[in-house]
Amino acid sequence: MAESxxxxxxxxxxxxxxxxxxxxxxxxxxxxxxDGGGRAQTVPLEGDSPLMPSVVHYLEDGSTLVGRAARAKLxxxxxxxxxxxxxxxxxGPNDPEVRRLGHYRFAPAQPGDAVVRxxxxxxWVSPVEVSAEILKWARRKAEAYLDQPVGxxxxxxxxxxxxxxxxxxxxxxxxxxxxxLRLLNEPTAAAVAYGLDRRARGTxxxxxxxGGTFDVSIxxxxxxxxxxxxxxxxxxxxxxxxxxxxxxxxLEQISAALGRDLRQDxxxxxxxxxxxxxxxxxxxxxxxxxxxxxxxxRTVEVEVTRPQFESLVVDLVRRTALxxxxxxxxxxxxxxxxxxxxxxxGSTRVPLVRQFxxxxxxxxxxxxxxxxxxxxAIGAAIQAENLAGESRDDLLLLxxxxxxxxxxTMGGVVEKIIHRNTxxxxxxxxxxxxxxxxxxxxxxxxxxxxxxxxSDCRSLARFRLDGIPPMPANMGRVQVTFSVDADGILxxxxxxxxxxxxxxxxxxPSHGLTEEEVERMLLESLEHAEEDVATRxxxxxxxxxxxxxxDLHKALAESxxxxxxxxxxxxxxxxxxxxxxxxxTDHHRIEEAIADLDRASTDFARxxxxxxxxxxxxxxxxQEIE
Amino acid sequence: MADHxxxxxxxxxxxxxxxxxxxxxxxLSRLFHPDRHAGRSxxxxxxxxxxxxxxxxxxxxxxxxxxxxxxLLSLRGLELGETDxxxxxxxxxxxxxxxxxxxxxxARVRGDRxxxxxxxxxxxxxxxxxxxxxxxxxxxxDDREAASLVSKLRYLDRFLAEIRAWEDRVFEExxx
Numbered sequence: 001m002a003e004s005x006x007x008x009x010x011x012x013x014x015x016x017x018x019x020x021x022x023x024x025x026x027x028x029x030x031x032x033x034x035d036g037g038g039r040a041q042t043v044p045l046e047g048d049s050p051l052m053p054s055v056v057h058y059l060e061d062g063s064t065l066v067g068r069a070a071r072a073k074l075x076x077x078x079x080x081x082x083x084x085x086x087x088x089x090x091x092g093p094n095d096p097e098v099r100r101l102g103h104y105r106f107a108p109a110q111p112g113d114a115v116v117r118x119x120x121x122x123x124w125v126s127p128v129e130v131s132a133e134i135l136k137w138a139r140r141k142a143e144a145y146l147d148q149p150v151g152x153x154x155x156x157x158x159x160x161x162x163x164x165x166x167x168x169x170x171x172x173x174x175x176x177x178x179x180x181l182r183l184l185n186e187p188t189a190a191a192v193a194y195g196l197d198r199r200a201r202g203t204x205x206x207x208x209x210x211g212g213t214f215d216v217s218i219x220x221x222x223x224x225x226x227x228x229x230x231x232x233x234x235x236x237x238x239x240x241x242x243x244x245x246x247x248x249x250x251l252e253q254i255s256a257a258l259g260r261d262l263r264q265d266x267x268x269x270x271x272x273x274x275x276x277x278x279x280x281x282x283x284x285x286x287x288x289x290x291x292x293x294x295x296x297x298r299t300v301e302v303e304v305t306r307p308q309f310e311s312l313v314v315d316l317v318r319r320t321a322l323x324x325x326x327x328x329x330x331x332x333x334x335x336x337x338x339x340x341x342x343x344x345x346g347s348t349r350v351p352l353v354r355q356f357x358x359x360x361x362x363x364x365x366x367x368x369x370x371x372x373x374x375x376x377a378i379g380a381a382i383q384a385e386n387l388a389g390e391s392r393d394d395l396l397l398l399x400x401x402x403x404x405x406x407x408x409t410m411g412g413v414v415e416k417i418i419h420r421n422t423x424x425x426x427x428x429x430x431x432x433x434x435x436x437x438x439x440x441x442x443x444x445x446x447x448x449x450x451x452x453x454x455s456d457c458r459s460l461a462r463f464r465l466d467g468i469p470p471m472p473a474n475m476g477r478v479q480v481t482f483s484v485d486a487d488g489i490l491x492x493x494x495x496x497x498x499x500x501x502x503x504x505x506x507x508x509p510s511h512g513l514t515e516e517e518v519e520r521m522l523l524e525s526l527e528h529a530e531e532d533v534a535t536r537x538x539x540x541x542x543x544x545x546x547x548x549x550x551d552l553h554k555a556l557a558e559s560x561x562x563x564x565x566x567x568x569x570x571x572x573x574x575x576x577x578x579x580x581x582x583x584x585t586d587h588h589r590i591e592e593a594i595a596d597l598d599r600a601s602t603d604f605a606r607x608x609x610x611x612x613x614x615x616x617x618x619x620x621x622x623q624e625i626e
Numbered sequence: 627m628a629d630h631x632x633x634x635x636x637x638x639x640x641x642x643x644x645x646x647x648x649x650x651x652x653x654l655s656r657l658f659h660p661d662r663h664a665g666r667s668x669x670x671x672x673x674x675x676x677x678x679x680x681x682x683x684x685x686x687x688x689x690x691x692x693x694x695x696x697x698l699l700s701l702r703g704l705e706l707g708e709t710d711x712x713x714x715x716x717x718x719x720x721x722x723x724x725x726x727x728x729x730x731x732x733a734r735v736r737g738d739r740x741x742x743x744x745x746x747x748x749x750x751x752x753x754x755x756x757x758x759x760x761x762x763x764x765x766x767x768d769d770r771e772a773a774s775l776v777s778k779l780r781y782l783d784r785f786l787a788e789i790r791a792w793e794d795r796v797f798e799e800x801x802x
Binding site for chain 2: 319398427616
């Protein structure tokens with residue numbers, strides 16, 4: 001009976017709906033998917049264009065407009081319209097980003113506030129919520145176009161995003177009702193789109209200058225395995241900064257001409273930014289352009305030549321050299337050892353950027369024949385399909401952690417535990433000793449960054465390990481283990497070694513939303529108010545239970561010989577309990593039963609992996625003998 | 627638990643066929659990477675993840691010769707520790723280290739980049755020589771000599787890292 005129940009499952013690994021890749025960009029967002037013929041396609045999100053402006057406008061009743069419709073509101077409603085929200089992901093209210101040129105209005109910072117919030121008139125919203133609106137609209141438009149539900153997605157992030165920024169992006173995905181299959185680094189996604197297309201082999205540099213972020217990654221491609229050797233970047237440098245530099249110059253010139261200081265006027269700032277963006281685009285083709293600044297009372301035209309524009313942005317472009325150089329060094333490569341350079345991001349259309357990249361990588365002409373705006377989304381779609389089980393057997397991405405992880409020690413100095421450019425998933429442990437007699441607690445401050453002092457690094461989390469038995473100084477020993485998963489997200493556990501007192505935390509970044517906040521938002525969001533949350537959770541729990549049972553039976557059929565005495569009985573008991581829970585309607589009970597079965601089969605699963613490893617190695621030696 | 631050589635299935639020793647090492651790493655990654663187990667039950671995903679973490683750690687250790695040598699010595703009970711290896715070093719090398727540091731310090735103060743580059747070139751040459759000698763020491767089974775060479779190589783690597791850090795700072799000041 002139990003067996004026939006299993007056969008009814010169509011394919012337990014398949015998440016419901018079409019898997020998609022989403023490029024959640026600073027200026028634009030895109031959705032891509034794999035069509036029936038196995039080709040990657042982008043979804044037209046705005047008319048015929050796949051580029052949906054990453055702009056969210058809040059109406060008085062709290063509902064939103066996203067994309068071009070929202071951007072059209074910028075000139076008249078600068079405070080209620082959020083652009084470039086990606087720059088604020090994972091940022092605290094006191095971050096320097098908050099004070100840069102822009103037209104945002106921020107909610108007054110509350111003491112202990114971990115995240116910055118925009119005041120959009122009707123309410124205060126965090127960057128995670130704003131990003132979730134973009135994702136929800138992208139998802140809806142994709143569903144309408146594909147005429148099928150979209151449930152699971154790979155969302156791309158800049159390779160140089162830290163833990164807080166990654167966590168914030170993942171939270172935004174959840175809030176938009178998506179199953180986030182993976183956070184994929186943008187340059188890696190671009191490499192996938194290029195590499196698979198060309199069956200390439202060799203060492204490539206990916207130069208990715210997006211709207212608000214800059215990444216450079218160096219990868220080695222061999223037979224479908226994309227091994228990232230190093231990555232570096234600047235998570236607050238992008239084409240937006242070109243616009244700001246030009247807008248600043250325009251405002252100064254116009255203010256002088258009109259005899260009135262417009263540099264802080266939100267309407268004028270907005271108009272100048274829009275004019276600067278158009279002029280920048282025009283200057284990629286033409287030698288000169290006219291910036292049309294539509295001030296509320298009159299329109300001002302300013303002529304800009306390409307050399308003038310280049311003199312404004314040349315320092316920004318040169319700043320990317322730091323990261324390029326570091327990436328090369330970390331990969332232990334010289335520029336001439338790079339076989340090709342791939343350009344990603346709309347800002348790489350600027351001729352000065354192309355010229356710079358050519359010079360940086362030994363004079364090689366960079367590749368840009370896949371549309372630099374679409375290439376990231378396409379790579380993400382390929383990986384989404386891969387993870388959803390439509391596996392391309394030859395594709396595997398081995399990525400790295402962009403910034404070192406460590407803990408603060410005596411004197412505020414950072415002890416690095418995982419170094420930057422270590423391949424993920426990874427884990428590492430370090431032992432710390434007590435410094436005072438009778439010390440019973442230890443504070444652990446987790447930081448990310450390359451600087452020596454913790455105060456110069458990004459603070460990720462603080463937690464306290466209690467229950468150390470009183471001992472003389474230096475006798476209490478605490479082992480702190482850092483684990484980074486394939487999304488680049490960290491979890492930390494700590495253990496007192498003499499007693500075994502253990503604490504495990506998922507690092508919820510200091511500058512992030514708490515789990516409770518995310519759950520509350522999920523419940524509040526319109527998307528979920530429309531449907532019965534409990535029913536949805538129950539359905540999901542049952543699907544997960546079927547998936548677990550399916551895998552377990554397959555494992556038992558394959559490796560019954562690996563079961564220890566009594567183990568089969570323990571697993572069978574847990575399985576029976578799960579089946580009973582599945583008959584009921586309490587999703588908590590099903591989840592608990594899944595967890596119990598999981599515990600009962602953990603050692604068995606480990607032995608299976610060990611055996612698989614041995615077989616892999618043996619198979620190899622047999623081949624060698626032949 | 628299996629050691630790093632066993633995990634990657636290569637013969638235990640200092641001389642490693644790098645191509646073979648890379649191939650094996652890729653093959654095992656294809657089997658155990660979390661992406662390959664995306665839709666499986668939590669127990670299976672965790673077991674694969676643990677294995678992949680071990681594979682990554684083994685590869686990170688064995689692909690880099692100095693780390694590989696230190697690891698090999700630790701398997702034979704000769705713990706060098708991460709930093710303190712000076713007890714394995716001959717006194718004349720320690721003298722050289724001091725002189726080299728002083729030369730770098732002087733060049734740095736004067737901003738003499740050419741001199742710094744020359745010091746780096748020399749350190750690189752010595753590094754190559756020490757690596758060749760290290761392979762010889764392992765071939766002869768001379769662990770004490772190998773330990774001394776590992777300590778020397780670590781000194782040279784730290785010295786080169788300091789030079790790189792200085793060059794990066796100079797570069798940053800010019801491009802910042």
